[in-house]
Amino acid sequence: MGPGVTGLNHITLAVADVQRAIAFYRDVLGCEVRVVWADGAYLECCSLWLCLSRDDLVRTSPHADYTHIAFSVDNDGFAEMSERIKANCTVWKDNRSAGASTYFLDPDGHKLEIHVGSIEIRLDHYRNDPSKGVSVFGP
Structure with missing residues (x-):
């Protein structure tokens, strides 16, 4: 068997409202906001990279x-x-x-x-x- 995965890279969650999702993950769960753009954001939760991405199909x-x-x-x-x-x-x-x-x-x-x-x-x-x-x- 060849090389395998080395870890979890990131998780992306589709969200209806980016600002509401940022507030939840920051204020309720304590994640650190790292980057925000019109349709998304990157947050850190310890070593986890969490991407919030606006999606009309939520x-x-x-x-x-x-x-x-x-x-x-x-x-x-x-x-x-x-x-x-x-x-x-x-x-x-x-x-x-x-x-x-x-x-x-x-x-x-x-x-x-x-x-x-x-x-x-x-x-x-x-x-x-x-x-x-x-x-x-x-x-």
């Missing part, structure tokens, strides 16, 4: 499937951020997984999550609970 309701984007948050700041999100957003799912999470919609209906934990914590959870029937690979 749907008015979220997809029915489970596809979503999860942002990492520290345990110490989770409760405060979760309350801020709940005050400004629609919650689309209750957390039933290992680790603290809040599942919410952005103003354009994109499904998002804030989550405390890492993949290693999740793998340890499955290693320690074989009743889940999950196969864990690697150390």
Whole structure:
């Protein structure tokens, strides 16, 4: 097998109103605005490059499937951020997984999550609970 991907480069989200989306990602989630133009913006969220792009075809309701984007948050700041999100957003799912999470919609209906934990914590959870029937690979 040849070379593979080296990481996540960026995520682009279609938005109906660029200024509304910038305000949400900046003021509610704490992303840093880096570039703004008439039909879009680039923001940074830690090492994530987020592009907001105006699109006339933005749907008015979220997809029915489970596809979503999860942002990492520290345990110490989770409760405060979760309350801020709940005050400004629609919650689309209750957390039933290992680790603290809040599942919410952005103003354009994109499904998002804030989550405390890492993949290693999740793998340890499955290693320690074989009743889940999950196969864990690697150390």
